[in-house]
Amino acid sequence: MSDLQDQAIRQHCKVLRMPTMGSQFSRLAETAIREKQSHLGYLEALLAAEMEERESRAITRLLHDAKLPRMKTLEAFEFDRSGVSAAQLRGLAEGDYVARAEPVLLIGEAGTGKSHLATGLCVAACRQRRRVRFTTATGLINELAEAAHANQLSRALGRWERLDLICIDELGYVPLAETACELMFQVIADRAEKAAVIVTTNLPFSEWPQVIPNPRLCKALIDRLTDRAHIITTGADSYRFRRTTAQRKAAKP
Template sequence: MKPAAQSEALEQASVKQYCKAVRVPVIGANFIGLSEQAVREKQSHIRYLEALLAMESEERDRHAIENRLREAQLPRLKTLEEFDFAQAPQVPVASIRALAEGGYIERSEPVVLIGECGTGKSHLATGLCVAACRQKRRVRFTTAAALVTELVEAKQNNQVRRVVARWMKYDLIALDEVGYVPVAEMGAEFLFQVIADRAERAALIVTTNLPFSEWTTVFPNPRLCKALLDRITDRAHIIETGTESFRFRRTVEGRKKR
């Protein structure tokens, strides 16, 4: 190897070591290729540096979003782009797109999705969670039953305060399937505690198949039910997804085609 080539190889190895030490692996993997491109295109040193830093930044953003999505514990990765609004004409497209921009999270406003099974409530809630994760917000998706179970178990271990505090750390909580399963009074009280603590302080998405007038069938204590509804609906974006299951309609149409 010629002395010039040997010197260049040593310099490249040194740069890679520095990149490893300061934890910029994308720059370490791409600085040679981009330098050759910069020479061919007669780019300035600053333009070359900008391109390297942009690649590193984009990769870090991608990892941050992936971490947020994992932390959210979404049942399925469904986006708003995948939602078929044509099959759900009652869902207001403009309202959903406005929510996806995240202003309701900044204002700590609830979102309530009301409709029968199969009308897209969970998909919309999941899509809003994905949108929030893309904005690098801390998100957590759960069902009402799972949250109640976690809090009841925490009560048995004298850890309710710690668990409730952990739920407060999220920028957005999506509480799916409220109203599908009756909740005992202790569970309802715990659920109210989480929701009340977040009121006007952090955003909440709730999906339910019950109109508000029927929530007493799930939360038997009328006073607690009223207080729960008061917290959930205050300043809320209430989206009705309809009564006709497009999931069922899609299944029927698929069978007819076969």
């Protein structure tokens, strides 16, 4: 292949926005010659490389937009150290609950792996090319309160409503003012039976009135979140504490 032809192909790929084909056509051509592939075989390999790279870039972009606090996957969760069903979480990771707009509630004490599991489900959804957003309950409320102050609440609510999956972490750690509860309720009510939501909380439902003082609003929120929900209890024994203890024992001579 002449240098002029090489440059022309690269330019065509640049104009057509096919950067992977532009960077790999020469290498794959050498492979095709060596393995005696047909013209169609070479073309298929070239297109497959472009598609694979586009898929990878799309997932990377979705993971970035999800604003995950840390990159944690279900594959990295030590189910044998917890009381959570690996089969249930792996089944959820397949994404049917997102398609059916079913809530997922993770309930347990601090350190029992709720946030890790929720993050893992968010990562799985991003890998399926779904639009995801992770936030804490406080972070969500602060964002909506700022939008309301700037007369942009409707626009902010619209952004949350358009997402395929949202995760609200740490609900129940801080008591919420009634206005804050109303803002969060709007987000959850807008998604009821239309889009999926994951919520992690350290409180059983009987104790939610401690952080949501309006009894009617509290009842309505629980009603929306538990309708057709997957409710997973992570227990009371700290997963992080047990893991740290095991690591220390293993490190002893």
